[in-house]
Amino acid sequence: MLERRDATILPLPQLTASHDSGEFGDLRFRALVGEAAWAALPEAIRARFGKRVADCRSVLYAGEIVKCRMSLAGRVLAQVARVIGAPLPLSCEVGVPAVVSVTEDSAFGGQFWTRMYGRRRGFPQMIQSSKRFVGPTGLEEYIGRGFGIALRVEVADGALHFVSDHYFFAVGQLRLRVPGWLAPGGLRISHVDCGHGWFAFVLSLRHRLFGELICQTVMFHDVEAPQ
Numbered sequence: 001m002l003e004r005r006d007a008t009i010l011p012l013p014q015l016t017a018s019h020d021s022g023e024f025g026d027l028r029f030r031a032l033v034g035e036a037a038w039a040a041l042p043e044a045i046r047a048r049f050g051k052r053v054a055d056c057r058s059v060l061y062a063g064e065i066v067k068c069r070m071s072l073a074g075r076v077l078a079q080v081a082r083v084i085g086a087p088l089p090l091s092c093e094v095g096v097p098a099v100v101s102v103t104e105d106s107a108f109g110g111q112f113w114t115r116m117y118g119r120r121r122g123f124p125q126m127i128q129s130s131k132r133f134v135g136p137t138g139l140e141e142y143i144g145r146g147f148g149i150a151l152r153v154e155v156a157d158g159a160l161h162f163v164s165d166h167y168f169f170a171v172g173q174l175r176l177r178v179p180g181w182l183a184p185g186g187l188r189i190s191h192v193d194c195g196h197g198w199f200a201f202v203l204s205l206r207h208r209l210f211g212e213l214i215c216q217t218v219m220f221h222d223v224e225a226p227q
Helices: 028-033 035-039 043-049 072-084
Strands: 002-004 015-017 024-026 059-070 097-105 110-117 125-132 140-144 147-156 159-171 174-177 186-195 198-207 211-223
Touching: 028 035, 028 043, 028 147, 035 147, 043 159, 043 186, 043 198, 059 072, 072 198, 072 211, 097 125, 097 211
Parallel strands: none
Antiparallel strands: 002 174, 015 024, 059 097, 059 211, 097 110, 110 125, 125 140, 140 147, 147 159, 159 174, 159 186, 186 198, 198 211
C-alpha cells in the first residue's frame, strides 16, 4: 500500500542539558521506550543511546565478530541485497575486526550508522544506514535506493532491541509498504551490555517459511573519539 512519508511523525524531544556533565544529551531513544523501560536499562546503555552526536561530533565503537551463521537462503538474500548497499553480512568469518561510527544526519535530523567488518582477504565490508525519528513507529532506518525499515524499540531482559515492524520503499513523498509475504523476514537487533565498557551487537533475521536466515554477534567496546 502507498503511504505519505510525513503522515505520522512523532513529536519526540531531542536535546536536553545534563545536570551532571553540563553537556547536552539526546532524549529521542528514551522517549521511544518510555521512562519505566528506560530506567530498567543498564546505565551504560542509557549513556550510549542518550549521547549527543551533533555539532560534528562522532561516537566510535570497536571490537570483533565472534559469531556468524547463515543458511543457504540467508547467503542468497545477502548477495541480492548488495544492490541496495549490502546491508547484511556477506560472509561468516569470525575473529575479524569490526568498527561502528555514529554521526549526525543533519539533513533529516537523524543519525548515520556506519559499520565496517574486516575480512581476511580484500577490503572490509562497509554497511551504512540512516536512523530517522519519523514514521508510525517513531524510528525508521534507511538503507539505500529508497529501501527502509520501520523499527519498534523495545526493552527486555535488560537489553535494548530494535525490531522490524515493516519494510518499505520510499518514492518521492510517498512510500510503498512491502507486503508481508514479500518481506525478507523479521529483523531483530539487540544491544546487550556486558560490563566494563563492552556490549554485544546481536543481529537476527528469521523468515516465517525458511526459519533462521542470519544470526551474527559482534562484541564492541566504547572508544573515545577525538573532538
